[in-house]
Amino acid sequence: MDDHTLPVTKNKMKNMSKHDKKLLKKQHRSIGTLLKHSATQPSTTPTKFLYVGNAGLGNGIQREQVFNLFSKYGQISDISTPVGKPYAFVSYTLVESAKDAMENLNGAVIACEESQAPNCSSGVNIYIAYVEPGSDVNSKNLKSELPEGLIILEEFVSEEEEQSLLAAIDWNDRTPDSAIGSLKHRKVKHYGYEFLYGINNVDLNCPLKDGIPSQCEQVLDRLIQGKYITSYPDQLTVNQYAPGQGIPPHIDTHSAFEDGLVSISLGCQVVMEFRHPSGNISPVLLPRRSAMVMTKESRYVWSHGITPRKFDIVPCSSNDPANSGLTLSKRETRTSLTFRKCLVGPCQCNYQAQCDSPRDTVNSLLDVKNEEADVLEEEHVHKVYEEIAGHFSATRHTPWPKVKSFVEDIAPGSILADIGCGNGKYLGINNSIGQFGCDRSSNLAGICLERGHQAFVCDALKVAMRDNSVDAAISIAVIHHFSTQARRVKAIEELARILQPKGRALVSVWAVEQKLHKKKSNYLKEIKQTNIQCEDSVNRQIDLKCGNQSQDKQMDDSQNDTDQVVKGQDDHNQGVKGQYDPNQGVQCQDGLTRGIMQQKNCINGENKDVSISTATGEKPYANVQSKSERTEKGESLSRIELKTHVNRTEFKSQDMFVPWHLKNKTREKKDNPVCSNEKVYHRYYHVFKQGELEELCRSVPSIAVKESYYDQGNWCVIFEKE
Amino acid sequence: MFFTKLLKMNLFTHNMLTSNIIKGVTKGYPLGIEATEVKTSEREFNPDFIGRMIPRLEWPAVVEGAKMLGQDAVPEEVPSDYETNEEFLKQAHRLLLEVTVQEGNLICPESGRKFPITNGIANMLLKEDET
Numbered sequence: 001m002d003d004h005t006l007p008v009t010k011n012k013m014k015n016m017s018k019h020d021k022k023l024l025k026k027q028h029r030s031i032g033t034l035l036k037h038s039a040t041q042p043s044t045t046p047t048k049f050l051y052v053g054n055a056g057l058g059n060g061i062q063r064e065q066v067f068n069l070f071s072k073y074g075q076i077s078d079i080s081t082p083v084g085k086p087y088a089f090v091s092y093t094l095v096e097s098a099k100d101a102m103e104n105l106n107g108a109v110i111a112c113e114e115s116q117a118p119n120c121s122s123g124v125n126i127y128i129a130y131v132e133p134g135s136d137v138n139s140k141n142l143k144s145e146l147p148e149g150l151i152i153l154e155e156f157v158s159e160e161e162e163q164s165l166l167a168a169i170d171w172n173d174r175t176p177d178s179a180i181g182s183l184k185h186r187k188v189k190h191y192g193y194e195f196l197y198g199i200n201n202v203d204l205n206c207p208l209k210d211g212i213p214s215q216c217e218q219v220l221d222r223l224i225q226g227k228y229i230t231s232y233p234d235q236l237t238v239n240q241y242a243p244g245q246g247i248p249p250h251i252d253t254h255s256a257f258e259d260g261l262v263s264i265s266l267g268c269q270v271v272m273e274f275r276h277p278s279g280n281i282s283p284v285l286l287p288r289r290s291a292m293v294m295t296k297e298s299r300y301v302w303s304h305g306i307t308p309r310k311f312d313i314v315p316c317s318s319n320d321p322a323n324s325g326l327t328l329s330k331r332e333t334r335t336s337l338t339f340r341k342c343l344v345g346p347c348q349c350n351y352q353a354q355c356d357s358p359r360d361t362v363n364s365l366l367d368v369k370n371e372e373a374d375v376l377e378e379e380h381v382h383k384v385y386e387e388i389a390g391h392f393s394a395t396r397h398t399p400w401p402k403v404k405s406f407v408e409d410i411a412p413g414s415i416l417a418d419i420g421c422g423n424g425k426y427l428g429i430n431n432s433i434g435q436f437g438c439d440r441s442s443n444l445a446g447i448c449l450e451r452g453h454q455a456f457v458c459d460a461l462k463v464a465m466r467d468n469s470v471d472a473a474i475s476i477a478v479i480h481h482f483s484t485q486a487r488r489v490k491a492i493e494e495l496a497r498i499l500q501p502k503g504r505a506l507v508s509v510w511a512v513e514q515k516l517h518k519k520k521s522n523y524l525k526e527i528k529q530t531n532i533q534c535e536d537s538v539n540r541q542i543d544l545k546c547g548n549q550s551q552d553k554q555m556d557d558s559q560n561d562t563d564q565v566v567k568g569q570d571d572h573n574q575g576v577k578g579q580y581d582p583n584q585g586v587q588c589q590d591g592l593t594r595g596i597m598q599q600k601n602c603i604n605g606e607n608k609d610v611s612i613s614t615a616t617g618e619k620p621y622a623n624v625q626s627k628s629e630r631t632e633k634g635e636s637l638s639r640i641e642l643k644t645h646v647n648r649t650e651f652k653s654q655d656m657f658v659p660w661h662l663k664n665k666t667r668e669k670k671d672n673p674v675c676s677n678e679k680v681y682h683r684y685y686h687v688f689k690q691g692e693l694e695e696l697c698r699s700v701p702s703i704a705v706k707e708s709y710y711d712q713g714n715w716c717v718i719f720e721k722e
Numbered sequence: 723m724f725f726t727k728l729l730k731m732n733l734f735t736h737n738m739l740t741s742n743i744i745k746g747v748t749k750g751y752p753l754g755i756e757a758t759e760v761k762t763s764e765r766e767f768n769p770d771f772i773g774r775m776i777p778r779l780e781w782p783a784v785v786e787g788a789k790m791l792g793q794d795a796v797p798e799e800v801p802s803d804y805e806t807n808e809e810f811l812k813q814a815h816r817l818l819l820e821v822t823v824q825e826g827n828l829i830c831p832e833s834g835r836k837f838p839i840t841n842g843i844a845n846m847l848l849k850e851d852e853t
Contacts, residue, residue: 412770412774413778432771446843454732456845458845459846459848462846466739466740
């Protein structure tokens with residue numbers, strides 16, 4: 001440590017007692033910690049600002065403990081406790097107070113709160129140093145910068161109204177329909193709809209007997225008139241907090257409520273902490289009889305919570321402008337009234353990272369013209385399958401049980417067409433019927449022929465088969481590759497057209513909902529192995545020992561799929577059995593030749609949205625773009641933006657790219673074991689919402705849906721031609 | 723295991739195919755066949771299966787196709803006792819399943835548009851301006 005940072009010189013040390021020397025040493029060490037963590041500089045002369053080592057949140061010391069200890073020596077203007085750091089900063093109004101504190105508290109013991117630091121029973125010694133004013137020294141002042149969209153309306157409720165509102169809540173209502181609960185940390189009561197903590201949502205089908213009490217009307221009217229909220233709330237949750245109680249940080253479920261959440265504080269003020277995903281914390285004082293309105297970012301992005309404690313540090317409530325310090329405020333019983341408007345339909349916010357509603361980008365983001373769809377599907381469906389056909393086929397050999405039984409149940413002598421047959425895994429299951437398949441990929445059709453099935457190359461939008469020619473048809477994992485509604489309908493129409501009257505078709509598409517009734521689909525359940533760095537192919541959850549050797553075997557597509565144990569049913573994706581290794585140096589070669597939608601960056605190596613943007617890469621999107629590049633037909637697809645799905649996660653939007661990692665057999669495993677020579681392909685998918693497939697079928701007049709079901713992350717219908 | 727050894731396009735598939743997906747083509751059936759390589763290979767004969775298939779097929783298209791593939795002994799009509807007529811069933815079996823086109827073209831009877839057959843795979847894809 002440099003000498004100039006020391007508050008005393010070495011000469012001085014000679015005359016010091018052993019205890020003082022020890023103290024000084026520890027003080028120096030403590031300042032070392034400061035220098036390591038913060039830009040704040042120690043001062044050799046006394047200042048108003050004190051660095052207090054070992055008194056940070058990171059030591060399990062609460063802000064009010066620091067306040068209690070230091071407020072004895074003068075008026076404190078600020079206490080800053082940087083998150084997770086082993087120190088705090090105390091600012092006094094006067095230098096004298098700081099000197100006083102230094103004299104009395106350097107080396108003093110501050111008790112740890114056991115709940116915060118279980119291993120620290122006796123407390124820790126604090127070491128103090130004067131510092132220069134700096135950004136860390138100042139706390140995020142209460143009321144200074146509110147999260148975006150947060151509105152605090154002080155004195156919004158009069159004292160009379162406060163009494164009347166509190167009286168309106170009958171905590172002793174014991175009728176069966178009263179939604180009173182005692183949570184771990186507080187008492188709650190609901191009106192309008194019960195807020196169900198298990199799902200963090202309301203059940204719109206089960207309104208409560210009691211709507212919002214009429215005593216609230218005046219308050220709500222004022223909120224509407226003041227344009228703080230736009231729609232009249234229909235749900236009220238009353239929380240009663242005893243001193244020491246709180247509420248864990250949370251964001252109100254996006255899909256549960258509209259924007260504009262109101263919370264009225266009655267009985268006592270409290271400090272509520274808002275936390276931004278970036279790590280920013282903003283403590284917000286909710287004065288007694290105030291209304292807080294959470295809109296925009298503060299409603300959708302920031303979490304909010306109340307730390308369970310008995311005191312809050314708040315600005316001195318005084319009319320004396322000279323008194324700008326902090327004081328401890330003892331919490332009393334606080335009752336909050338949270339008014340919300342239940343949301344019907346999915347959330348439409350712009351904060352997708354925090355949003356639970358899947359994005360229907362079909363009608364908004366992905367609104368492509370038919371010609372654009374041609375290009376999109378050509379590049380991101382047809383060409384991809386043509387390229388990956390061998391690898392794809394090698395990973396798909398187990399028929400889905402329900403499709404298999406549909407095929408098995410077809411009457412002998414019937415004719416079956418598998419439109420989009422892939423490697424033909426449903427052909428040859430029932431040998432009493434005439435059957436053939438077709439696929440857009442000639443390589444896949446070729447694999448069918450090699451396997452002994454009749455197949456030809458054809459587009460599911462223009463099936464080159466005569467009308468009424470087959471008794472049964474299947475379309476498994478095909479229609480989700482069409483990028484417009486019109487094309488998806490057309491695919492169903494084609495199935496209907498080739499069926500003869502009373503003929504039946506089974507259609508299966510990938511579902512948005514990969515968790516239904518709280519059960520995860522096999523797609524999500526697939527085991528994640530951490531000892532593999534690459535993904536392997538899918539649907540064959542190959543023996544999981546997966547050292548490098550067996551891994552190589554897996555990568556070696558189209559070989560050896562006999563010894564592999566098959567689990568799950570997933571015709572869409574590759575199992576991410578490993579984690580992306582940032583050092584993997586994955587090369588992205590889409591093999592695109594038409595010059596559009598080239599993706600130059602590749603996997604970013606982290607467990608988040610894969611960025612394949614050709615632009616700056618700042619956005620977590622995959623930009624399908626071609627700003628300078630145009631298709632042969634001259635139309636630009638630059639405006640289409642699609643996200644890239646992260647394998648084995650829930651879908652964040654309905655339209656996206658799903659990566660396929662094609663391992664190259666000749667990768668240089670010995671020379672460079674982490675360099676896997678793989679190509680990444682991005683397949684376009686439109687995943688279906690519940691009911692969407694049935695709706696598609698309803699738009700085709702000649703057919704009637706006979707059965708529809710959810711099967712392992714797929715929506716399926718069986719329809720009959722009339 | 724009946725169908726397991728079937729390879730290359732046969733007249734069973736040909737019977738299903740049409741070119742009416744082309745803009746302006748109304749019927750597009752049956753497709754002409756221009757074969758540069760025809761292969762015949764023996765398949766297991768399953769009279770029940772063939773008997774059941776007969777009513778599901780357009781027999782005149784089988785006849786036309788068979789002739790274009792240079793086959794003789796082609797029954798012009800389906801006999802009324804086809805289900806039990808072993809001789810007919812055997813002929814049908816051969817024509818439908820054993821005779822295959824390795825290389826050649828399928829031809830739209832109305833527009834003359836050719837659909838290539840390569841390695842026994844018929845390619846029925848159209849260009850965008852054809853639909």
